[in-house]
Amino acid sequence: MYPDLSYFFHDLFGTPVDNWLSIFKTFGLMLVLAILSAALILYRELRHKAGQGIFQPAKVKVEYGKPPQPADLLSNGIWGFILGYKGFYAVLHFSELKADAAEVLLSLKGSFFAGLGLAAVFVIGRYMEAKRKQLPKPKVEVKDLYPHDRIGDITMVAAIAGVVGAKVFAIIEDIPALLRDPIGTIFSGGGLAIYGGLIFGFLAVSYYLRRKNIPVVPVLDAVAPALIVAYGVGRLGCHLAGDGDWGIVNTMAQPGWWFLPDWLWAYDYPHNILREGAVLEGFAGKYNTHLAPPVFPTSVYETAMALAIGGILIGLRNRLASFPGMLFFLYLIFNGAERFLIEKIRVNPQYTNLGITYTQAELIAVILFLIGLAGCLLVWRKNPFK
Numbered sequence: 001m002y003p004d005l006s007y008f009f010h011d012l013f014g015t016p017v018d019n020w021l022s023i024f025k026t027f028g029l030m031l032v033l034a035i036l037s038a039a040l041i042l043y044r045e046l047r048h049k050a051g052q053g054i055f056q057p058a059k060v061k062v063e064y065g066k067p068p069q070p071a072d073l074l075s076n077g078i079w080g081f082i083l084g085y086k087g088f089y090a091v092l093h094f095s096e097l098k099a100d101a102a103e104v105l106l107s108l109k110g111s112f113f114a115g116l117g118l119a120a121v122f123v124i125g126r127y128m129e130a131k132r133k134q135l136p137k138p139k140v141e142v143k144d145l146y147p148h149d150r151i152g153d154i155t156m157v158a159a160i161a162g163v164v165g166a167k168v169f170a171i172i173e174d175i176p177a178l179l180r181d182p183i184g185t186i187f188s189g190g191g192l193a194i195y196g197g198l199i200f201g202f203l204a205v206s207y208y209l210r211r212k213n214i215p216v217v218p219v220l221d222a223v224a225p226a227l228i229v230a231y232g233v234g235r236l237g238c239h240l241a242g243d244g245d246w247g248i249v250n251t252m253a254q255p256g257w258w259f260l261p262d263w264l265w266a267y268d269y270p271h272n273i274l275r276e277g278a279v280l281e282g283f284a285g286k287y288n289t290h291l292a293p294p295v296f297p298t299s300v301y302e303t304a305m306a307l308a309i310g311g312i313l314i315g316l317r318n319r320l321a322s323f324p325g326m327l328f329f330l331y332l333i334f335n336g337a338e339r340f341l342i343e344k345i346r347v348n349p350q351y352t353n354l355g356i357t358y359t360q361a362e363l364i365a366v367i368l369f370l371i372g373l374a375g376c377l378l379v380w381r382k383n384p385f386k
Helices: 005-013 026-051 070-092 094-099 101-105 112-133 147-173 175-180 182-186 194-211 216-241 298-316 326-345 360-382
Strands: 058-064 139-145 350-353 356-359
Touching: 005 026, 026 147, 026 216, 070 094, 070 101, 070 112, 094 101, 147 175, 147 194, 194 216, 194 360, 216 298, 216 326, 298 326, 326 360, 356 360
Parallel strands: none
Antiparallel strands: 058 139, 350 356
């Protein structure tokens, strides 16, 4: 459909495909939007709970007017080097970047001297800024810091751990590809498994919360609607890019009661980024294939279900406020049930053990569903309904 923005603008204005706009990949843009939507919802939910008195502020000392700190200079230098090393190379090799941005950005290719130059600029800039703000005697203030004030740190921890986890689980799903090309598989821009992201993100954020002495359970309740809405936004990115997260072939006749657009029943994913299927006649762009026959657009179904679940969870948050953990366990139940059902019409690698055939996602979905069910029962027994 729209592997990158050049195809989107081609549909809108008739501009050429595969031009400079092709460096902006649709899936990557939607992934960023998913992270931002999760951060916004989590911030609002954490602030809502703080207003209810569930969270107490932490007293944090903030020091102003310090002289330039070596750690700050070092971190700025590292970021400057990375930006210069990769950015200058990307500008000089724009054709490579346009052909495969992930391959360029995630490779070891770069410009060493440009990296050193920009690192020096960053270090000097940070040093001058610190000297300008330096006071004869550093000033110390004590501030009240609530969990929602740490939303930037929480989002960064979750995003980094989530991407790493999603990549790890995707690699595990395709061991033969890893054995054929270990470096290419690990550092490729494609291949992300959502459950890996959820599990790694959960572990990393839980560790962060414990270090900051923030109660984990209320945060889990706050993060539940944020996670499922972000999941829905991310799945929309899968659909727009045509990254293979589609369903099985759908050649069934459309039922008479169907009132939605035809493509929601069966879709051929033109211009999909995997370049799978038959060639599109008369189209000369890089992504010139479509699926024939068409398939179930399962990523759109998941987006709709995820947004509906998010609305339900937000609607229940006040009613379940006196049952800490219940909202998160309900999220696990909904998430597991949704994914298990969609796997029945979705394309995924299958495994067979003890005479049972299943996908990795089905197995994890069942585990999450059972954990959610057990968690709801445990919370109810500790706090029985009146």
